[in-house]
Amino acid sequence: MKKAKFAVGYGSICGGCDVAFTDVGTKLADLAEIAEIVYWPAVVDGKIERLEEVSNIDVGVYFGAVRTDEHETVLRLLEEKSAILVAFGTCSCYGGIPGLGNVETSESLLATAYSNAPNTRAEGVPSLEEITIEELKMPKLRDYTSSPADLVEFDVFVPGCPPPVQSVIDLIDFVKDYRENGNVPDAFFLAKEGTVCEYCEREKPDKISIEKVMRVHESDLDEDECFLSQGVLCLGPVTRAGCGEEPRCTSKNMPCRGCFGPTPKIRDQGTKFLSSIASSIMLGKEKQISEEELMRLLTEGIIDPVGLFYRFALPVAIINRKHQEK
Amino acid sequence: MTMTFEPKITAFLCKWCGYAGADMAGTSRIKYPPTVTPVRFPCTGRIDLSHILEALRESDGVLIAGCHTPNDCHYIRGNYQAFKRITVLKTFLKQMGINPKRVRLDWISASEGRKFAETIHDFTYELRDLGPFVMEQNEVIQ
Ligand code: SF4
Ligand code: SF4
Ligand code: SF4
Numbered sequence: 349m350k351k352a353k354f355a356v357g358y359g360s361i362c363g364g365c366d367v368a369f370t371d372v373g374t375k376l377a378d379l380a381e382i383a384e385i386v387y388w389p390a391v392v393d394g395k396i397e398r399l400e401e402v403s404n405i406d407v408g409v410y411f412g413a414v415r416t417d418e419h420e421t422v423l424r425l426l427e428e429k430s431a432i433l434v435a436f437g438t439c440s441c442y443g444g445i446p447g448l449g450n451v452e453t454s455e456s457l458l459a460t461a462y463s464n465a466p467n468t469r470a471e472g473v474p475s476l477e478e479i480t481i482e483e484l485k486m487p488k489l490r491d492y493t494s495s496p497a498d499l500v501e502f503d504v505f506v507p508g509c510p511p512p513v514q515s516v517i518d519l520i521d522f523v524k525d526y527r528e529n530g531n532v533p534d535a536f537f538l539a540k541e542g543t544v545c546e547y548c549e550r551e552k553p554d555k556i557s558i559e560k561v562m563r564v565h566e567s568d569l570d571e572d573e574c575f576l577s578q579g580v581l582c583l584g585p586v587t588r589a590g591c592g593e594e595p596r597c598t599s600k601n602m603p604c605r606g607c608f609g610p611t612p613k614i615r616d617q618g619t620k621f622l623s624s625i626a627s628s629i630m631l632g633k634e635k636q637i638s639e640e641e642l643m644r645l646l647t648e649g650i651i652d653p654v655g656l657f658y659r660f661a662l663p664v665a666i667i668n669r670k671h672q673e674k
Numbered sequence: 675m676t677m678t679f680e681p682k683i684t685a686f687l688c689k690w691c692g693y694a695g696a697d698m699a700g701t702s703r704i705k706y707p708p709t710v711t712p713v714r715f716p717c718t719g720r721i722d723l724s725h726i727l728e729a730l731r732e733s734d735g736v737l738i739a740g741c742h743t744p745n746d747c748h749y750i751r752g753n754y755q756a757f758k759r760i761t762v763l764k765t766f767l768k769q770m771g772i773n774p775k776r777v778r779l780d781w782i783s784a785s786e787g788r789k790f791a792e793t794i795h796d797f798t799y800e801l802r803d804l805g806p807f808v809m810e811q812n813e814v815i816q
Contacts, residue, residue, distance in 0.1 A: 451769055616724050622766060623723040626758040634754040635744050642754075646761045653766040666727040671771040673804070 359412030443663025539590030561649030692739030698787030719752025
């Protein structure tokens, strides 16, 4: 039987998604057996000309978010040439961690990275525009990060930052199934429908009232009790399940940070959580303190809502990029 | 003469106080600028932050008006839920470079028709100063 043509293209990535593939161990050998890897910068060849040349890709996988023109070029080439297009990793599904850059303008991001940060020397900031030096091109840095899923239509979504080993195994099985039976799924999620809380074993009280927002290191955590009821912010209630039989983080005594993105019923993960956390603060006890005191609890308890609640899905939020106002 | 910018306000009003206050302004024939589109809610505690942000995308400012604290809310603490949510929302708006004054919370009772009209006057002036809220968004398929 002919091997399936398999390609992986990159947007704005951290490298973790590549590592997730190597984590499956010997199962990777299965992939090599059923698929011919025609393009994958970390594995075979990373030149864009190579991707332009190949045709009839069976499974095209995209890692990362879209921040430069080049990222979009790779995404569009994969879309055009692949029978099945896979969004792999939270960056590809929702914009992910690189999307946090949307709280700043591109100019100020470059200024921080190249000049203002304490560990850099102030020797000029590169241009935002495309730069060509001899044959080499530096693509234009765009104004903001986009979620690839907003730009093209994917057939399969694999959320997770990075996706768990099981998802990679499922994806490989899926390439096998396509090669043998030609099955093309329709907007298929390698995840569960419910929330992380539904799979979390910690004891949950009926009603949660937070008197003080605590950070992990500030509290003496009870390992069997829900984080939220101990005042530690955990995104379980708004996050899609599927990262493990038991959630990857809560079972290791860390709160969920929301890496699987919003549950299918939620339009905006961060906004939803912001609403529910705000109402949990001093729930039922609001009248015991003054409004000033209540306001202070809220503003001092939650100083970085974007970093906490939109860590993985800012590019798909209702308000998703920096505005310029007085 | 240049045209002055007229802001668009979306107002989320609870049916017991804010909305009844707007009604009172109407029946008392108190004048206020035609800048406001009222939306009636059962209680300010029912307003999710996503409602406010979706409304802000289409307006220049969002007003939320409900029953006075501490004890006027018909559902006991709905007004406090709104107070708490809008407080954290303002931190978020600042981070995103949006002036937090574009979202405004006021307590207006059923008898305060005059206060409703004054609030609209005041908010309209404030938003005229701030100028239009331009929502630049990602290009989205479909
Ligand atoms: S999804 Fe996470 S692991 Fe994968 S590229 Fe993005 S940031 Fe890295
Ligand atoms: S909030 Fe976190 S700790 Fe609590 S039940 Fe949900 S996932 Fe578990
Ligand atoms: S517990 Fe939450 S943050 Fe951790 S892996 Fe699962 S979804 Fe991601």
